[in-house]
Amino acid sequence: MLRVAIVGASGYIGGELLRLLHGHPRVTVVAATSDRLAGRRVDGPHPNLRGLTDLCFIGHDALEGVDADVLFLAAPHRETMERMAGFLELAGTVIDLSGDFRLRDPEIYASYYGVPHRAPQLIPEFTTGLPEWHRDRLVTSDRIAVPGCMATAGILAVRPMADAGLIEGTVHVDARTGSSGSGVSGGPAAAHAERSGALRVFAPSRHRHEAEIAQATRHTVRMSATGVEAVRGVQVLCRATLAPGVGERDVRSAFRKAYADEPFVRVIAQRQGLYRLPEPKILTGSNFCDVGFAVSADDGTVLLIGALDNLVKGGAGGAVQCLNVRFGWPERTGLEFPGLHPN
Structure with a gap:
C-alpha cells in the first residue's frame, strides 16, 4: 500500500482528498495536517467520514516524523511556495493543489497573484496535473501541479479547438462557480444571507484562472467569474471566433479526436433533451468533466462549454487521477462514482 499524507486537510479540498483516498484500494492515509485542529478527529469538520476512520489531525510540524510516499498539498496560495522546498524533502512524490506552481512564468504569476514568486527555481520541476493533455509526462513526474477548477473546465473545453487551429483571436470566458469554491474561510461574502439567491460577479476581469487557460491554449483569454447559489459545480462558457471555413462537423470531429479514449471527459452536444449541453448539477461528486459546443453559423462563432464538480475533477479528484497515472494504476x-440524478 502506498502511504499518503495530506497537508491542509481541514478544508473542503482536504476533505475530498480524505473521502476519495479512504476508498482507494491502493493507498492508506497516514497523516492529515491542520495546526488549528491538531489532535482532533478528521470526522469533526468532515462529518461524512463518521464511522469510516479514526484518523486525527496532526500539526504541520509533526509531518517531519511521518513516513509518506506521497504528499498532497491543499495549503493556501502564496503560502505553499514559501514552504515547498521543505515539502519536497518529506516525500518522493508531491501533488500540489495550490496555485503557486501552475504558471510557468514567474512574472505572470506575480501579475495575477499580487506577490513575487518566492521559489521560481522550482517551477520547471512541476508538471501540469491534467492527464488529458500531460499524461506522457505525468507517468514519470514526482512534482505535479493540479490546475484550478475553472481553469480545468476551460482548458478541456477550449484546447481541442485551439490545437486544431479551428479558432482565432481572443477567447472570452464566462465562468460560474458554487460557494464551495471560496473554501471553508470564504469570509462575509460566503455567508448564506449574502449568497442565497445571488448571482454575484466577484471577478469582472483578470481572474487568476484566466492565465492558466491562456497558457494551455496559447490564445489571449479574457475571463469573468460569477458566484451562483449552488454549493458545488463549475460551468464555463467560452466564446471564440471560428477560423474561416470551419463548421459544426469540424468542431465535433476535433472534440471526438481529442477525447475518444479519455476516461473522465465526455462530449455532450445533443439537439434535444433536458441535458443537451454540459450541466454541473449531474456531475456532483464525480470526476467527470463534460464538454460541449454550440456553433453560430450567422456570425462565425462557437460557444465552448465545460462543466465539472469543482471539488472533484476540479480539485481532489484530478489530484487522485494524477496519482493513478503516476503509479501506473x-x-x-x-x-x-458517476454523480447523482436527480440531485
Whole structure:
C-alpha cells in the first residue's frame, strides 16, 4: 500500500482528498495536517467520514516524523511556495493543489497573484496535473501541479479547438462557480444571507484562472467569474471566433479526436433533451468533466462549454487521477462514482 499524507486537510479540498483516498484500494492515509485542529478527529469538520476512520489531525510540524510516499498539498496560495522546498524533502512524490506552481512564468504569476514568486527555481520541476493533455509526462513526474477548477473546465473545453487551429483571436470566458469554491474561510461574502439567491460577479476581469487557460491554449483569454447559489459545480462558457471555413462537423470531429479514449471527459452536444449541453448539477461528486459546443453559423462563432464538480475533477479528484497515472494504476481507481440524478 502506498502511504499518503495530506497537508491542509481541514478544508473542503482536504476533505475530498480524505473521502476519495479512504476508498482507494491502493493507498492508506497516514497523516492529515491542520495546526488549528491538531489532535482532533478528521470526522469533526468532515462529518461524512463518521464511522469510516479514526484518523486525527496532526500539526504541520509533526509531518517531519511521518513516513509518506506521497504528499498532497491543499495549503493556501502564496503560502505553499514559501514552504515547498521543505515539502519536497518529506516525500518522493508531491501533488500540489495550490496555485503557486501552475504558471510557468514567474512574472505572470506575480501579475495575477499580487506577490513575487518566492521559489521560481522550482517551477520547471512541476508538471501540469491534467492527464488529458500531460499524461506522457505525468507517468514519470514526482512534482505535479493540479490546475484550478475553472481553469480545468476551460482548458478541456477550449484546447481541442485551439490545437486544431479551428479558432482565432481572443477567447472570452464566462465562468460560474458554487460557494464551495471560496473554501471553508470564504469570509462575509460566503455567508448564506449574502449568497442565497445571488448571482454575484466577484471577478469582472483578470481572474487568476484566466492565465492558466491562456497558457494551455496559447490564445489571449479574457475571463469573468460569477458566484451562483449552488454549493458545488463549475460551468464555463467560452466564446471564440471560428477560423474561416470551419463548421459544426469540424468542431465535433476535433472534440471526438481529442477525447475518444479519455476516461473522465465526455462530449455532450445533443439537439434535444433536458441535458443537451454540459450541466454541473449531474456531475456532483464525480470526476467527470463534460464538454460541449454550440456553433453560430450567422456570425462565425462557437460557444465552448465545460462543466465539472469543482471539488472533484476540479480539485481532489484530478489530484487522485494524477496519482493513478503516476503509479501506473487504472485511472478510474478510487474515482468510480458517476454523480447523482436527480440531485
